[in-house]
Amino acid sequence: MDPRRELPSVDRLLRAEGAAPLVAAFGRDVVADALREALTEFRAKLRPGDPPPSERAVLERAAALLACWHTPRPRPVINATGVILHTNLGRAPLSEAALEAIRAAAAYSDLEFDLEKGERGERQAAVEELLRRLTGAEAALVVNNNAAAVLLALTVMARGRGVLISRGQLIEIGGGFRIPEVMAQSGARLIEVGTTNRTHLRDYEEPLARGEDIALILHAHHSNFRMIGFVSEVPLAELVALGARYDVPVMDDLGSGALLDTAAFGLAHEPMVQESVAAGAAVVCFSGDKLLGGPQAGILVGKRELLARMRRHPLMRALRPDKLTLAALSATLIHYLKGEATREIPVWRMIATPLEELEGRAQACAARLRAEGIPAEVRPTRSTIGGGSLPGETLPSAALVLRPPDPEALVAALRRADPPIIARVQEDAVWLDLRTVRPDQEDALLRGIRLAWSRVGAQGES
Numbered sequence: 001m002d003p004r005r006e007l008p009s010v011d012r013l014l015r016a017e018g019a020a021p022l023v024a025a026f027g028r029d030v031v032a033d034a035l036r037e038a039l040t041e042f043r044a045k046l047r048p049g050d051p052p053p054s055e056r057a058v059l060e061r062a063a064a065l066l067a068c069w070h071t072p073r074p075r076p077v078i079n080a081t082g083v084i085l086h087t088n089l090g091r092a093p094l095s096e097a098a099l100e101a102i103r104a105a106a107a108y109s110d111l112e113f114d115l116e117k118g119e120r121g122e123r124q125a126a127v128e129e130l131l132r133r134l135t136g137a138e139a140a141l142v143v144n145n146n147a148a149a150v151l152l153a154l155t156v157m158a159r160g161r162g163v164l165i166s167r168g169q170l171i172e173i174g175g176g177f178r179i180p181e182v183m184a185q186s187g188a189r190l191i192e193v194g195t196t197n198r199t200h201l202r203d204y205e206e207p208l209a210r211g212e213d214i215a216l217i218l219h220a221h222h223s224n225f226r227m228i229g230f231v232s233e234v235p236l237a238e239l240v241a242l243g244a245r246y247d248v249p250v251m252d253d254l255g256s257g258a259l260l261d262t263a264a265f266g267l268a269h270e271p272m273v274q275e276s277v278a279a280g281a282a283v284v285c286f287s288g289d290k291l292l293g294g295p296q297a298g299i300l301v302g303k304r305e306l307l308a309r310m311r312r313h314p315l316m317r318a319l320r321p322d323k324l325t326l327a328a329l330s331a332t333l334i335h336y337l338k339g340e341a342t343r344e345i346p347v348w349r350m351i352a353t354p355l356e357e358l359e360g361r362a363q364a365c366a367a368r369l370r371a372e373g374i375p376a377e378v379r380p381t382r383s384t385i386g387g388g389s390l391p392g393e394t395l396p397s398a399a400l401v402l403r404p405p406d407p408e409a410l411v412a413a414l415r416r417a418d419p420p421i422i423a424r425v426q427e428d429a430v431w432l433d434l435r436t437v438r439p440d441q442e443d444a445l446l447r448g449i450r451l452a453w454s455r456v457g458a459q460g461e462s
């Protein structure tokens with residue numbers, strides 16, 4: 001007999017004792033929707049011969065759906081992947097001060113009001129001042145993300161004209177950002193020079209000397225890949241010198257936009273914004289939520305006259321960031337100004353955390369788990385920066401390692417914890433890298449591990 005026939009009806013479930021609190025909390029119609037969806041799920045899973053789900057199981061699933069529908073998204077998770085700028089997990093976590101600034105700016109604010117003069121003010125004046133001070137640039141402008149920054153800059157500087165770029169820099173970043181496609185959207189004409197692995201100064205000079213209509217030389221950071229072997233690129237400063245001879249500005253798409261030197265933390269040196277400004281780039285653009293460690297934003301710094309044209313362009317109205325972004329960005333930048341970035345900005349705090357500290361935390365966590373009969377070990381591992389920054393570069397770290405019979409079942413159970421825990425399977429074990437877990441999240445981490453282990457740790461998925 002087909003077990004699907006025996007599924008309880010929505011009406012009967014609504015009359016069940018267990019439904020009363022749900023109806024009281026969420027209302028009859030929404031509960032009925034949740035019950036229908038739960039029944040559909042069970043129906044899809046049932047095979048001939050299976051017993052039908054109990055009323056209680058359907059009600060429980062409906063309650064879980066209702067809880068999920070009434071939880072604002074995105075929800076917080078514990079990142080135990082060791083990938084510091086994890087794009088799927090929201091890239092850079094914000095500092096406490098940035099969170100406070102968002103809360104404060106969410107009320108009425110002086111967003112576009114000059115309190116001194118009592119008249120309309122500039123919405124980006126404060127953040128521009130900070131960016132100028134920190135980067136040494138003449139002017140700054142903030143848009144929604146770095147893709148928007150590239151689009152705006154190309155539209156304003158090069159629409160209908162040529163842009164020189166090395167074939168080695170025609171990059172694609174995750175999420176569908178491809179330099180040639182953004183260039184096409186802006187109406188600029190792509191002029192590729194050099195080859196995939198080697199581009200020389202003379203490759204850039206040739207079309208300029210030929211007298212082609214060239215508005216801009218674009219230099220783009222590789223971000224998420226590395227070229228090794230028989231390769232060569234022209235340093236930014238040489239491009240600037242070449243551009244100056246032909247009166248063509250150079251734009252540097254830095255991607256990450258580090259304001260601190262990654263080399264101070266045992267990593268390769270990531271190009272810094274201040275260096276590009278000092279090398280003479282007319283415009284430098286970068287993300288707010290990669291190594292800067294702030295909210296999603298695209299930041300343009302550079303020559304006053306060029307940025308003024310961007311500020312006045314109609315596209316700017318569509319690309320401008322909201323007040324919450326500006327608040328979080330200025331709070332983040334103030335950390336750099338005060339010299340407290342490695343203490344206060346989570347991305348830099350994680351980069352700067354010494355290995356011994358992580359080992360100590362991992363040992364303490366493992367000891368607590370073992371005391372409860374969960375056989376956790378501590379193993380050395382490597383954290384990565386992620387977010388298209390410093391590919392191949394790693395930081396030594398310490399991981400909690402669990403060896404359940406079915407590692408995939410355990411990582412799935414960890415994802416169902418509250419808050420969800422994101423871990424990885426490696427060498428047939430589950431690894432939780434503590435570099436990306438805040439110390440104040442450890443209790444929740446251990447709670448989640450305990451619960452997941454009790455479900456699937458010892459005996460496999462039940």
Ligand SMILES: *Cc1c(COP(=O)(O)O)cnc(C)c1O
Nearest residue numbers: 145146147173223254255287388
């Ligand atoms: C990441 C990146 C972008 C896109 O920045 P978003 O802020 O994600 O829009 C553009 N260019 C480069 C070189 C990048 O690394």
